[in-house]
């Protein structure tokens with residue numbers, strides 16, 4: 092079942108409200124956070140809402156999904172920098188509680204192992220936000236990644252590097268590798284919200300609908316999760332049959 096909203100703005104309102112509600116109910120919530128263009132309006136709206144309502148985020152704990160290997164945290168295209176720009180520097184989060192994989196870790200495999208362990212030691216992720224890559228990847232788990240994977244280093248596919256090149260300067264190469272939470276780390280989250288917006292995600296969502304659970308389309312694993320929801324806008328839903336689209340109109344426009 093897909094929850095279909097009119098546009099990215101209404102999704103941002105809905106997801107921000109949900110985030111705020113969850114944080115109010117559990118101030119020490121463990122969030123799994125995503126990057127990418129899809130998440131930008133969500134974080135922008137969440138900052139407004141949290142500020143207007145003086146939401147206390149000081150005890151929130153978070154683990155980001157992924158990071159490029161080889162980019163320092165202050166590189167403008169690193170996901171650490173993305174999180175600072177779009178969320179962490181804008182609200183009083185405690186930096187000690189907000190984790191992003193370290194793309195410069197000297198021993199990447201040890202760092203990955205430690206990252207998965209730290210998620211588990213935190214009590215596990217309560218709410219995981221996800222975007223989806225054009226080829227169906229979540230985090231940076233490219234097609235073919237085993238479903239039982241933990242945090243690991245992934246060699247990025249050509250498709251992903253081309254898709255993500257829009258964020259990089261013209262003469263700059265998209266890194267060849269990334270650290271990503273594994274599919275099992277993601278599936279361990281107690282609740283998952285995947286967001287997909289725009290016409291370029293329509294064929295990706297159609298693949299989710301038309302395939303059974305398969306490692307060749309990584310996000311199909313979410314069909315096995317008891318509390319995973321796919322929240323999409325009308326453009327992304329364009330190739331889905333009507334009977335799988337649910338229109339939560341009463342939630343779509345929240346002040």
Ligand code: GLP
Pocket residue numbers: 125126127128129130156157221222223224225229230231251255
């Ligand atoms: C990147 C990230 C993913 C993200 C995806 C979609 O590859 N690793 O976590 O979900 O892109 O990005 P966008 O929202 O920009 O389409």
